[in-house]
Amino acid sequence: MTIDLRSDTVTKPGAAMRQAMASADVGDDVLDGDPTVARLQERVAELLGKERALFFPTGTMANQAALWLLGDRGTEVLLDAEAHIAHWELAGAAALAGLQLRPVRGDGLVMDAEALRRTIRQPSPNAPRASLVCLENTHNGAGGVVTSLPELRAISEVAREHGLPVHMDGARLWNASVATGTSLAEFAACADTVMVSFSKGLGAPVGAALAGDSAAMTDAWVIRKRFGGGMRQSGILAAGALYGLENNLTRLAEDHEHARLLADRVEGAGGARVVPPDTNILMVDLAHGIAAAEVVARMSERGVKISAWSPTRLRAVTHLDVGRTDAETAAQALAELLAEMA
Ligand SMILES: *Cc1c(COP(=O)(O)O)cnc(C)c1O
Secondary structure: OOEEOOOOOOOOOOHHHHHHHHOOOOOOOOOOOOHHHHHHHHHHHHHHOOOEEEEEOOHHHHHHHHHHHHOOOOOEEEEEOOOHHHHOOOOHHHHOOOOEEEEEOOOOOOOOHHHHHHHOOOOOOOOOOEEEEEEEOOEHHHHOEOOOHHHHHHHHHHHHHOOOOEEEEEOOHHHHHHHHOOOHHHHHOOOOEEEEEOOOOOOOOOOEEEEEOHHHHHHHHHHHHHOOOOOOOOHHHHHHHHHHHHHHOOOHHHHHHHHHHHHHHHOOHHHOEEEOOOOOEEEEEOOOOOOHHHHHHHHHHOOEEOEEEEOOEEEEEOOOOOOHHHHHHHHHHHHHHHHHHO
8 A cells, every 4th residue: 555645635535525425416506506516615705704705626727716806917926936826837827817926035934024025116117016915825835834824914914005915825724724723714814815725635536716705706707717617517526625624624633743743753864854844744855965856766665655846855745545654654664764865
């Protein structure tokens, strides 16, 4: 049996989730609504404290819809330099919404209010104007890093001072909430629109949602359709997401515990240094001369799949399909291998 730590997207729906999907009450959600999608959207809106939410096939489409909705063509989006929107959405901001991405580098692992403040340009006829700020919480590329509520509020305040709307890429906002005890709604109040994903830690096969006020979601409905995201009997998919919300949300704490277990065992092994994990993503920086690709290949021979985030950095993600014994086995194998390679 392999232990797959490449991503929290690799989870496979279990029997109970499949049963919930198979028996979902459905309708045509493009024509006049699907009752299970409606239930999911109401539940997400309620959890996030927003007026409405819309079900999307993917988080990428929901992020791109938010950029289209809130950004103005020919202007800049200010966002963390390592944001998913900047690195993993195939320049969609430029290709679709005509937006330029302006990376913001914080003093710590992720963008902070001060960094945002110093990056915003003085108005000038010769420099691009910003039209939107994007946040990412937890931050994937930084290693599942949580931006705290006070910092998020400060960022949102800077945006407001400059008249800029805020979109939050909250693919893993669930993890931020479970890790800190801050409610989803308190986090979401720092942004005009929020994207959440069901196919990461919650374990659903497909889906994301975009939440915001009613008028924004009326516009987002049109954008989603234009992007090809109008889905018919999508209640079958929404049922998986609802099941994940009901059953797999609070258990994210176990994933966080397993990531810490991995971090504790691997720290120092063969000179490796870990970024202490806030949530379920562990980044491991290798000692000089050890190649991430080689570690990945040799771990794979030992039945553990991890990824090379860069030539010298490993990434391991804990999730629903990795139990405590798996986490211990993987930690032991990695620590031993790194010591051997040193
Ligand atoms: C996974 C992810 C997305 C995109 O979600 P998909 O459903 O895979 O398109 C966006 N942002 C972050 C931070 C993610 O981790």
